[in-house]
Amino acid sequence: MVNEMFLGLPASPNGDTVNIGDVSYKLKTPKSPELVPQNYISDSLAQSVIQHLRWIMQKDLLGQDVFLIGPPGPLRRSIAMQYLELTKREVEYISLSRDTTESDLKQRREIRAGSAFYIDQASPHDAQHGSGCSRSTQR
Incomplete structure (x- = not known):
C-alpha cells in the first residue's frame, strides 16, 4: 500500500x-x-x-x-x-552577493527633483511596521 x-x-x-x-x-x-x-x-x-x-x-x-x-x-x-x-x-526577494553592503540592506538613497532622500529597504521597514512578510535571500 x-x-x-x-x-x-x-x-x-x-x-x-x-x-x-x-x-x-x-x-x-x-x-x-x-x-x-x-x-x-x-x-x-x-x-x-x-x-x-x-x-x-x-x-x-x-x-x-x-x-x-x-x-x-x-x-x-x-x-x-x-x-x-x-x-x-507575501514575499520580498533580497539578492545578496559579495558586493552587497550593510547599507544596501538598510536604506536606499534616491534623488528626486534635485533633493536626496532615503527610503527604508525591506528589513527595517518590516521592523518598524511589524510586517509579517516572509523574506527570501540568495547568496
Whole structure:
C-alpha cells in the first residue's frame, strides 16, 4: 500500500483553510496581495514536494524558522514560493552577493527633483511596521 498525501486547496474562492494531509492552515487576508507569489503551484505536484510543503506548514504553525538545504538549482526557491502562494503569504526577494553592503540592506538613497532622500529597504521597514512578510535571500 502506497501512503500518498494530498494537497487540499480551498474548495471555494472564499475558502479559509488549506490542508496538506492531516495538517491544516487557516488563511489570512494578505496586507499586500501584489506580493503574494502566483503560478508556482501546478495541477500535479510530486509527493516529495507535497511532503516538503507539509513539513514547512507544520513548522509555520509552530512558529519555527525553516532553512531549506539542497543541491544548487531552483527547487528550494520553488518550494518556498509554492508554500507562500498556497498560504497567501507575501514575499520580498533580497539578492545578496559579495558586493552587497550593510547599507544596501538598510536604506536606499534616491534623488528626486534635485533633493536626496532615503527610503527604508525591506528589513527595517518590516521592523518598524511589524510586517509579517516572509523574506527570501540568495547568496
